[in-house]
Amino acid sequence: MVNAQEDFYDYTTIRYSDYVYKESIHTPMIHKLGNELTYPFIQLKSADTLMVQFDDFDETIRDYYFTIIHCDKDWNPSRLLFNEYAEGLIDVPIRNFQLSYNTLQKYVHYEFTIPNENIQLKISGNYLLVVHENDHQQPVLSLRFYVYEPLTQIQGVAKQATIAEYMKTHHEVDFSIVCHFPCRNPFSEISVVVSQNFRYDMVIDNLKPQFVKDNELIYNYETENLFPAGNEFRWIDAKSIRFQTENVKKIEYIQPLYHYFLYPDEKRTFKRYFQWQDINGKFIVKNDFAKNSKIEADYVWVHFFLPYEAPMIDGNLYIAGNFNRWQYNASNMMKYNYEKKGYELNLLLKQGFYDYAYAFLKDGNNVADFGLIEGNHFETENDYYIMVYWKNPSSNYHHLIGIQAVNNHRPKK
Numbered sequence: 001m002v003n004a005q006e007d008f009y010d011y012t013t014i015r016y017s018d019y020v021y022k023e024s025i026h027t028p029m030i031h032k033l034g035n036e037l038t039y040p041f042i043q044l045k046s047a048d049t050l051m052v053q054f055d056d057f058d059e060t061i062r063d064y065y066f067t068i069i070h071c072d073k074d075w076n077p078s079r080l081l082f083n084e085y086a087e088g089l090i091d092v093p094i095r096n097f098q099l100s101y102n103t104l105q106k107y108v109h110y111e112f113t114i115p116n117e118n119i120q121l122k123i124s125g126n127y128l129l130v131v132h133e134n135d136h137q138q139p140v141l142s143l144r145f146y147v148y149e150p151l152t153q154i155q156g157v158a159k160q161a162t163i164a165e166y167m168k169t170h171h172e173v174d175f176s177i178v179c180h181f182p183c184r185n186p187f188s189e190i191s192v193v194v195s196q197n198f199r200y201d202m203v204i205d206n207l208k209p210q211f212v213k214d215n216e217l218i219y220n221y222e223t224e225n226l227f228p229a230g231n232e233f234r235w236i237d238a239k240s241i242r243f244q245t246e247n248v249k250k251i252e253y254i255q256p257l258y259h260y261f262l263y264p265d266e267k268r269t270f271k272r273y274f275q276w277q278d279i280n281g282k283f284i285v286k287n288d289f290a291k292n293s294k295i296e297a298d299y300v301w302v303h304f305f306l307p308y309e310a311p312m313i314d315g316n317l318y319i320a321g322n323f324n325r326w327q328y329n330a331s332n333m334m335k336y337n338y339e340k341k342g343y344e345l346n347l348l349l350k351q352g353f354y355d356y357a358y359a360f361l362k363d364g365n366n367v368a369d370f371g372l373i374e375g376n377h378f379e380t381e382n383d384y385y386i387m388v389y390w391k392n393p394s395s396n397y398h399h400l401i402g403i404q405a406v407n408n409h410r411p412k413k
Contacts, residue, residue: 014139016075016128017200018325021139024057026107026299027285027323027350030129030143033113036284039198039385041146041403044124050145052129053111053294055350059099064110064131064140065091068119071126073191073205073389073398075144078125080397088119094131098295104257105299114145124149124400125389144200152388152402153178159408160378162222169376170226171196171408173204173384177217179401183390186217191389191398196227196382197280199326201367229382231268231374233278233321233355236260238300239288241351257348259301264342265358267306273377278355280383283323285352297351304334306343306358306373311336315362317343317373321355328361328368381409 020028032038033049042048056062070078070085082090092112100107114129115121124147131141156175161167173194183189187208196202207224209217219225237245241258244251249261290296304319317334324332334343359368370376388402 014130015142016069016071016077016144017142018144018327019142021141022056025141026055026057026348028052028054028141028143029285030145037279037282040144041148044121044147044149050114051111052114052143053109054131054141055100055107055109057105057107059106059108061097061108063134064094065133066094066112066129066131067091068114068121069128069130070123070397071128073126073193073391073400075126075128077128078397080123085123085125085397086119086121091132092116092118100295101292102296103298107299109295111294121147123147123397125398126400146387146400146403148387148400148403150402151180151390151399153180154386154388154402154404156384156386156404156406158382158384158406161226166223166226168378169229169371171229171378171380171382171384172222173225173227173386173406174220175386175404175406176219177209177388177402179215179217179390181390181401183215184392186212189390189392190217191391192219193387193389194225195385195387196230198322198383198385199281201326202227227382227384228371228376229378229380230357230370231273231377231380232276233281233357234265235278236262236302236349236354236356238302238349238351239286239353241298241300242289254301257299257301259303261303262305264305264307267308267373269371269373269375271375273375273379275379275381278381279353280381281320281322281326281355281357283321283352283354285350287351293351299348299350302347302349304343304345304347305340306334307340308336308342310341311338311343312360315360315365318359318361318368319345319347319356320359320368320370321357323349323354323356326368328359381407383407 030040033051097110161170161172193205211218287297318328334345358373360372361368386404389398391398
């Protein structure tokens with residue numbers, strides 16, 4: 001039998017995370033078909049479909065393929081044989097592409113769906129999608145997605161923290177899980193991951209049931225399930241090069257592309273909470289004057305500036321959001337300008353609407369601190385995603401048996 005993952009085990013540079021390997025690749029997206037503001041999870045053996053799309057600044061049409069790899073709950077390859085988790089082609093050609101139209105930055109737009117006529121998914125769990133060229137030694141892009149089977153009923157609530165010390169700054173996520181299958185030892189067989197706004201670096205994944213009542217698992221802690229509440233996201237409206245939106249100081253054409261110069265931002269650490277409607281760190285591609293934004297939205301340079309009296313000496317400051325998969329690297333790291341006394345960054349973005357925030361990553365840490373610049377306020381509206389995994393001693397993979405989103409402002413749908 002063939003194992004689709006054999007080629008990846010020896011390839012040490014593959015990353016089991018959202019990652020762009022080729023510099024010409026831009027704006028990777030994976031979401032439910034028809035709605036760019038959704039996250040990549042689908043129900044097993046249902047009509048749910050994921051759309052994957054990305055742009056390549058290399059105008060030569062490439063022979064791209066994609067492969068899927070089943071992973072455990074911690075995003076390590078599960079080492080299942082390909083035909084144990086999928087049926088169809090191991091390497092699926094990407095045949096749907098279009099050239100950009102009427103844009104200053106020329107690109108080829110690629111897109112495909114999962115599942116499709118060439119590949120079907122057989123089991124639930126975490127999956128890594130890898131786009132590559134002619135062989136597996138040339139990865140182009142990797143993206144995570146989730147397939148769940150509805151074997152649980154999850155009831156949850158996100159609320160202001162109970163303990164006085166955290167009441168003004170944190171959210172508490174309490175929930176219960178009803179299992180619709182026999183689970184002999186929930187303390188060892190059931191694992192839960194709770195994520196704030198689907199951030200991979202802002203998760204709680206070590207919770208055990210506080211109480212077990214028949215087939216119901218109760219997670220009702222007061223400290224173990226706390227998240228810094230953060231603040232409402234800042235935003236960029238770059239859907240039009242003709243009109244300046246509220247926080248855009250000027251739009252200027254500097255050959256070869258347009259540049260959006262934003263008004264200087266301000267540190268909000270100790271400012272009073274101010275409510276406005278955001279999209280919880282998400283983004284959407286849109287050109288207000290285009291019929292098809294996928295190929296008619298242009299790329300623009302966006303200039304950020306945050307006044308700051310002196311540079312930080314124990315870490316770096318980043319612009320973060322779902323547009324860069326909540327990652328912290330050279331592409332979104334801000335540089336300190338001693339003459340202007342502040343941090344600045346120029347980002348190349350496809351026209352659209354983007355939520356963003358300032359994230360401080362202390363040296364040696366892998367979880368960014370949004371509160372240092374943005375502040376933490378219990379009034380902040382956030383989405384929390386509860387993901388439940390099951391693996392018994394006789395199973396050779398982690399089933400994903402439920403996903404539930406809860407919001408501290410809105411009731412569960």
